[in-house]
Amino acid sequence: MNKKIIIGSVPIIIFLVLLAISLRPAKLTIVVDAGHGGEDPGTISPTGIYEKDINLAIAKKIAASLAQNHYKVIMLRQDDSTLSLEERYTTANAQQADFFISVHANAIENSSEVEGIQVLYYPDSEQANEQLAQQMLKQLTTTTKAADKGVIARPDLAVLRGTTMKSLLIETGFMTNEQELARLLQNTYQQKIADAVTKTVNYYIKNQILTSKK
Protein backbone atom coordinates (compact mmCIF):
# COMPACT_ATOMS: atom_id res chain seq x y z
CA MET A 1 0.00 0.00 0.00
CA ASN A 2 1.54 3.39 -0.88
CA LYS A 3 1.64 6.36 1.45
CA LYS A 4 -1.21 8.23 -0.30
CA ILE A 5 -3.67 5.37 0.16
CA ILE A 6 -2.74 5.00 3.84
CA ILE A 7 -3.28 8.72 4.48
CA GLY A 8 -6.49 8.65 2.44
CA SER A 9 -7.82 5.80 4.62
CA VAL A 10 -7.39 7.68 7.91
CA PRO A 11 -10.77 9.52 7.83
CA ILE A 12 -12.51 6.26 6.91
CA ILE A 13 -10.85 4.43 9.80
CA ILE A 14 -11.79 7.23 12.22
CA PHE A 15 -15.35 7.12 10.90
CA LEU A 16 -15.57 3.33 11.38
CA VAL A 17 -14.20 3.53 14.93
CA LEU A 18 -16.71 6.26 15.86
CA LEU A 19 -19.50 4.24 14.26
CA ALA A 20 -18.52 1.15 16.28
CA ILE A 21 -18.49 3.20 19.51
CA SER A 22 -21.92 4.72 18.79
CA LEU A 23 -23.45 1.34 17.91
CA ARG A 24 -22.16 -0.32 21.07
CA PRO A 25 -25.09 -1.01 23.40
CA ALA A 26 -25.23 1.48 26.29
CA LYS A 27 -24.23 0.09 29.67
CA LEU A 28 -27.30 -0.52 31.79
CA THR A 29 -27.37 0.93 35.28
CA ILE A 30 -28.68 -1.39 37.96
CA VAL A 31 -29.40 -0.31 41.52
CA VAL A 32 -28.95 -2.97 44.20
CA ASP A 33 -30.76 -2.12 47.42
CA ALA A 34 -29.80 -4.06 50.56
CA GLY A 35 -32.99 -3.81 52.60
CA HIS A 36 -32.99 -2.12 56.04
CA GLY A 37 -29.63 -1.21 57.67
CA GLY A 38 -28.24 0.83 60.55
CA GLU A 39 -30.95 1.64 63.08
CA ASP A 40 -33.40 -0.59 61.24
CA PRO A 41 -32.44 -4.27 61.64
CA GLY A 42 -35.43 -5.64 59.72
CA THR A 43 -36.48 -9.07 60.93
CA ILE A 44 -34.56 -10.55 63.85
CA SER A 45 -34.39 -14.35 63.87
CA PRO A 46 -35.15 -16.34 67.04
CA THR A 47 -31.36 -16.90 67.23
CA GLY A 48 -30.63 -13.15 67.09
CA ILE A 49 -29.54 -12.79 63.45
CA TYR A 50 -30.45 -9.50 61.77
CA GLU A 51 -32.12 -9.41 58.38
CA LYS A 52 -30.13 -6.26 57.44
CA ASP A 53 -26.87 -8.29 57.62
CA ILE A 54 -28.16 -11.12 55.43
CA ASN A 55 -29.53 -8.58 52.93
CA LEU A 56 -26.18 -6.78 52.72
CA ALA A 57 -24.18 -10.01 52.25
CA ILE A 58 -26.45 -11.14 49.42
CA ALA A 59 -26.68 -7.65 47.86
CA LYS A 60 -22.86 -7.44 47.75
CA LYS A 61 -22.70 -10.74 45.87
CA ILE A 62 -25.42 -9.62 43.45
CA ALA A 63 -23.57 -6.34 42.83
CA ALA A 64 -20.26 -8.14 42.20
CA SER A 65 -21.88 -10.64 39.86
CA LEU A 66 -23.63 -7.90 37.85
CA ALA A 67 -20.44 -5.82 37.67
CA GLN A 68 -18.58 -8.86 36.33
CA ASN A 69 -21.23 -9.01 33.62
CA HIS A 70 -20.40 -5.41 32.67
CA TYR A 71 -23.42 -3.66 34.12
CA LYS A 72 -22.98 -0.35 35.88
CA VAL A 73 -23.97 -1.16 39.46
CA ILE A 74 -24.99 1.23 42.22
CA MET A 75 -25.25 -0.17 45.74
CA LEU A 76 -27.45 2.04 47.90
CA ARG A 77 -25.61 0.98 51.04
CA GLN A 78 -22.33 -0.89 51.26
CA ASP A 79 -22.20 -1.00 55.04
CA ASP A 80 -24.48 -0.89 58.06
CA SER A 81 -25.83 2.60 57.38
CA THR A 82 -29.37 3.86 57.88
CA LEU A 83 -31.25 4.85 54.71
CA SER A 84 -34.85 5.98 54.44
CA LEU A 85 -37.09 4.39 51.83
CA GLU A 86 -37.41 7.78 50.15
CA GLU A 87 -33.61 8.14 49.93
CA ARG A 88 -33.47 4.74 48.24
CA TYR A 89 -35.87 5.47 45.41
CA THR A 90 -34.88 9.12 44.92
CA THR A 91 -31.22 8.06 44.49
CA ALA A 92 -32.20 5.41 41.94
CA ASN A 93 -34.37 7.93 40.06
CA ALA A 94 -31.66 10.62 40.11
CA GLN A 95 -29.13 8.13 38.70
CA GLN A 96 -31.61 7.30 35.93
CA ALA A 97 -31.11 3.62 36.64
CA ASP A 98 -32.60 1.02 34.31
CA PHE A 99 -33.46 -1.55 36.95
CA PHE A 100 -33.88 -1.61 40.73
CA ILE A 101 -33.48 -4.75 42.82
CA SER A 102 -34.29 -4.69 46.50
CA VAL A 103 -32.98 -7.57 48.62
CA HIS A 104 -34.84 -8.72 51.73
CA ALA A 105 -35.43 -11.80 53.86
CA ASN A 106 -38.82 -12.95 55.06
CA ALA A 107 -40.45 -13.93 58.35
CA ILE A 108 -43.76 -15.39 59.41
CA GLU A 109 -45.12 -15.72 62.92
CA ASN A 110 -45.90 -19.14 64.39
CA SER A 111 -45.17 -21.00 61.11
CA SER A 112 -41.58 -22.17 61.37
CA GLU A 113 -42.13 -24.74 58.60
CA VAL A 114 -42.85 -22.08 55.94
CA GLU A 115 -39.89 -21.58 53.57
CA GLY A 116 -39.09 -20.40 50.06
CA ILE A 117 -38.51 -17.41 47.82
CA GLN A 118 -41.00 -14.68 46.91
CA VAL A 119 -40.67 -11.88 44.37
CA LEU A 120 -42.69 -8.69 44.92
CA TYR A 121 -43.61 -6.32 42.11
CA TYR A 122 -45.57 -3.14 41.44
CA PRO A 123 -48.74 -4.03 39.49
CA ASP A 124 -49.20 -2.33 36.11
CA SER A 125 -52.06 -2.54 33.63
CA GLU A 126 -50.14 -4.69 31.13
CA GLN A 127 -48.91 -7.19 33.74
CA ALA A 128 -45.37 -6.50 32.50
CA ASN A 129 -43.95 -6.29 36.02
CA GLU A 130 -45.70 -9.51 37.01
CA GLN A 131 -43.96 -11.27 34.11
CA LEU A 132 -40.67 -9.71 35.15
CA ALA A 133 -41.21 -11.08 38.67
CA GLN A 134 -42.20 -14.55 37.37
CA GLN A 135 -39.01 -14.83 35.33
CA MET A 136 -36.88 -13.76 38.28
CA LEU A 137 -38.60 -16.19 40.65
CA LYS A 138 -38.31 -19.11 38.21
CA GLN A 139 -34.55 -18.59 37.83
CA LEU A 140 -34.07 -18.14 41.58
CA THR A 141 -35.93 -21.31 42.54
CA THR A 142 -34.27 -23.32 39.75
CA THR A 143 -30.77 -22.22 40.81
CA THR A 144 -31.22 -22.47 44.58
CA LYS A 145 -33.77 -25.35 44.69
CA ALA A 146 -35.71 -23.24 47.20
CA ALA A 147 -39.49 -23.55 47.44
CA ASP A 148 -41.54 -21.32 45.14
CA LYS A 149 -43.69 -19.00 47.29
CA GLY A 150 -44.97 -17.09 44.30
CA VAL A 151 -44.94 -13.53 43.03
CA ILE A 152 -46.94 -10.91 44.94
CA ALA A 153 -48.36 -7.61 43.70
CA ARG A 154 -47.43 -4.85 46.16
CA PRO A 155 -48.79 -1.46 45.04
CA ASP A 156 -48.13 -0.10 48.55
CA LEU A 157 -44.36 -0.71 48.85
CA ALA A 158 -42.45 2.59 48.73
CA VAL A 159 -39.38 1.37 46.83
CA LEU A 160 -41.51 -0.30 44.14
CA ARG A 161 -44.00 2.56 43.93
CA GLY A 162 -41.45 5.39 44.08
CA THR A 163 -38.97 4.12 41.50
CA THR A 164 -39.39 5.37 37.92
CA MET A 165 -37.56 2.37 36.42
CA LYS A 166 -38.53 -1.29 36.47
CA SER A 167 -38.10 -2.74 39.91
CA LEU A 168 -38.46 -5.93 41.93
CA LEU A 169 -38.12 -6.88 45.57
CA ILE A 170 -36.73 -10.33 46.33
CA GLU A 171 -37.64 -12.04 49.59
CA THR A 172 -34.72 -14.47 49.57
CA GLY A 173 -36.07 -16.85 52.21
CA PHE A 174 -37.75 -17.21 55.59
CA MET A 175 -35.57 -16.40 58.58
CA THR A 176 -38.23 -18.05 60.75
CA ASN A 177 -37.39 -21.42 59.16
CA GLU A 178 -34.28 -22.84 60.81
CA GLN A 179 -32.98 -24.71 57.76
CA GLU A 180 -33.62 -21.88 55.33
CA LEU A 181 -31.97 -19.37 57.68
CA ALA A 182 -28.88 -21.62 57.81
CA ARG A 183 -28.80 -21.67 53.99
CA LEU A 184 -29.22 -17.88 53.75
CA LEU A 185 -26.07 -17.50 55.86
CA GLN A 186 -23.97 -19.73 53.57
CA ASN A 187 -21.63 -18.09 51.08
CA THR A 188 -22.36 -20.69 48.41
CA TYR A 189 -26.12 -20.25 48.77
CA GLN A 190 -25.84 -16.44 48.66
CA GLN A 191 -23.74 -16.81 45.50
CA LYS A 192 -26.45 -18.98 43.90
CA ILE A 193 -28.97 -16.20 44.49
CA ALA A 194 -26.57 -13.69 42.92
CA ASP A 195 -25.97 -15.95 39.90
CA ALA A 196 -29.74 -16.34 39.39
CA VAL A 197 -30.28 -12.58 39.51
CA THR A 198 -27.54 -11.94 36.95
CA LYS A 199 -28.84 -14.69 34.68
CA THR A 200 -32.30 -13.14 34.79
CA VAL A 201 -30.98 -9.64 34.09
CA ASN A 202 -29.07 -11.05 31.10
CA TYR A 203 -32.31 -12.65 29.95
CA TYR A 204 -34.16 -9.33 30.31
CA ILE A 205 -31.48 -7.61 28.21
CA LYS A 206 -31.60 -10.30 25.53
CA ASN A 207 -35.36 -9.89 25.30
CA GLN A 208 -35.20 -6.09 25.50
CA ILE A 209 -37.38 -6.08 28.60
CA LEU A 210 -35.40 -3.43 30.48
CA THR A 211 -35.28 -0.98 27.60
CA SER A 212 -38.83 0.18 28.29
CA LYS A 213 -39.57 2.27 31.37
CA LYS A 214 -42.03 1.25 34.05
Ligand SMILES: [Zn+2]
Ligand atom coordinates in the same frame (compact mmCIF):
# COMPACT_ATOMS: atom_id res chain seq x y z
ZN1 LIG B 1 -37.10 -6.67 54.92
